[in-house]
Amino acid sequence: MFMPRTLIRIAVVASILIALPVNAQDLGQQVTEDDLALWDLTTESNGTGLPPGSGTARTGQSVWSENCAACHGAKADGGPAGSLVGGIGSLTSAAPVKTVGSYWPYATSLFDYVRRAMPYQDPGSLSDDELYAVVAYILNRNEIIDDDAVMNAKSLKDVKMPNRNGFVSYWPSPLKN
Ligand code: HEC
Secondary structure (H helix, E strand, O other), rough: OOOHHHHHHHHHHHHHHHHHOOOOOHHOOOOOHHHHHOOOOOOOOOOOOOOOOOOHHHHHHHHHHOOOOOOOOOOOOOOOOOOOHHHHOOHHHHHHHOOHHOOOOHHHHHHHHHHHHHHOOOOOOHHHHHHHHHHHHHHHHHOOOOOOOOOOOHHHHHHOOOOOOOOOOOOOOOOOO
């Protein structure tokens, strides 16, 4: 028997098109200020964007054990996701060891990174106080700050990372001159 394939195809497409029409205004929902705040996470190297709150390495110890140790080691110096500690002074050697302590130029960037990306399986789950505390813990493990140094929006930006001056700025680009 003759199968009018073209007719069948037309019927299929037509039935999809009939099902499709939806008023575009019915899709999605209004973005609120609270929704936006969840994504407004940028911390600049000069500290702009750091939230209120504070913490010390001492209070950060338990935050670390509960949220980070499984992947970065009990003392931040190993584990399946790698060490965040050590290597300071090794960058100009034949075997540079790049860690947060040896390589990252700004403590504020450490806060920014942890706030948006860690813990790996549940980013955004730490409070601002917990974030300051766990960042203080990592800095302390690198012997950059003392056990009881309070990290907050003001003090964090003043932390001098060992490799602060190890980067070359290409802005304005020397290539344009
Ligand atoms: C489930 C495993 C896991 C947990 C838990 C975890 N991390 Fe990570 N972390 C990773 C992985 C994987 C990377 C590398 C990610 C990449 O390169 O994209 C990483 C990278 C990092 C880095 C960047 C290291 C570098 O030198 O580039 C920091 C800092 C960091 N984690 C901090 C933390 C902190 C703080 C916690 C706890 C609040 C935490 N992590 C919990 C898996 C984990």
